[in-house]
Amino acid sequence: MMSPLVLAQHVTKWYGPRRAVTDVSFGIDEGEIVGLLGPNGSGKSTIFRMLTGYLVPTSGRIEVGGHDVVTDSLSVRRLISYVPEDAPLYDHMRVGEFLHFMANLRGLRGTAAKAAVDQAAERLDLTRVMTLLTAKLSRGFRQRVSIAQALLGTPRVLVMDEPTSGLDPHQVIGVRDLIRSLARSHTVLIASHILPEIEKIASRVMILLDGTLLTADALKGKSEETVLRLAATAPEATVRGVVSAVAGVRDLTVEADAGSGARHYLIRAEPRASLAADIVAALVGAGVAVSELNEARPDLERVFLDLTRQSSRGAA
Structure with a gap:
């Protein structure tokens, strides 16, 4: 080495x-x-x-x-x-x-x-x-x-x-x-x-x-898992079944209802380049209307604040 x-x-x-x-x-x-x-x-x-x-x-x-x-x-x-x-x-x-x-x-x-x-x-x-x-x-x-x-x-x-x-x-x-x-x-x-x-x-x-x-x-922790925010109009069971079948997806949770039948979900998955494209393709192929799919990584500001707070508590 x-x-x-x-x-x-x-x-x-x-x-x-x-x-x-x-x-x-x-x-x-x-x-x-x-x-x-x-x-x-x-x-x-x-x-x-x-x-x-x-x-x-x-x-x-x-x-x-x-x-x-x-x-x-x-x-x-x-x-x-x-x-x-x-x-x-x-x-x-x-x-x-x-x-x-x-x-x-x-x-x-x-x-x-x-x-x-x-x-x-x-x-x-x-x-x-x-x-x-x-x-x-x-x-x-x-x-x-x-x-x-x-x-x-x-x-x-x-x-x-x-x-x-x-x-x-x-x-x-x-x-x-x-x-x-x-x-x-x-x-x-x-x-x-x-x-x-x-x-x-x-x-x-x-x-x-x-x-x-x-x-x-x-930033090390940010590369170990990809978190995506999804908004889709379809029954939860349908969205869950389609997304869970995509390779690398670890978990899907309901974040909030967006009204008019749409729900927001958080998807946690193994990081890879084509993940978002594969999820969209699977949902569209199943007839699910997708209105949003964005990466939702924790930002550096949050990491900084968490670390400095822990440091302050330790000093106290």
Whole structure:
């Protein structure tokens, strides 16, 4: 079994008398998009700064690609790129000048630096602003430049702290699509306090509260069972008989009457791609009128609230 690309073991961080991170352990495999979710002040940025070498853990160990972030920090920095919150840039530099400067810092020179900058600029749609001062850029373009500098040198791991913060809805969608595309060639770790954004981007979600990691995979339970909400007009016995005969269906319960003979049902079944289509085909084939069939998974907000409540009760 291969070791995780990123590995944190019993990491704790104190700021003087205040403990910001408490005994946090997790692993991240190559190619994952992992979300670190938690309210402001929960320790997300502290974990990222330790992971990228900006801070030293008080205790515990962090490795990236088998290299310790404290004792072998230069090797780690060759493997990892960081997009901090608020997109800090050198405002006196033009966009192209800034990207070339960052490419040089990553050891790229001459034609190699130019090729890397041109590729990043095209990928982030920055070609038209390369001659502008970074101080003149909009919030959305500043965020794109910050992501572009992180792509220089083809790092294996991208660490992004609140990458959609302050963006308008159109820009959020663009950054979300970009992050999904980056997973084809990078491992991506994203911190956010916005639950719907994390749910749409991440393949796995870790939840942090008051410096403590509550779970390393909040979405795991969501993949073990598919829950569908069905509205159909037919006798209950007919609907039950047809749906129960579909492969993978485990249970059907009446949720509510919808009036005019229609009823709402919850269907629990083994997850598979053609499940909904098979259920509709079976019902229509039996002459049952179907007015609704939607997936009704528990959302990340519910998982988050349940975990934080359990944590609060445990602390009490």
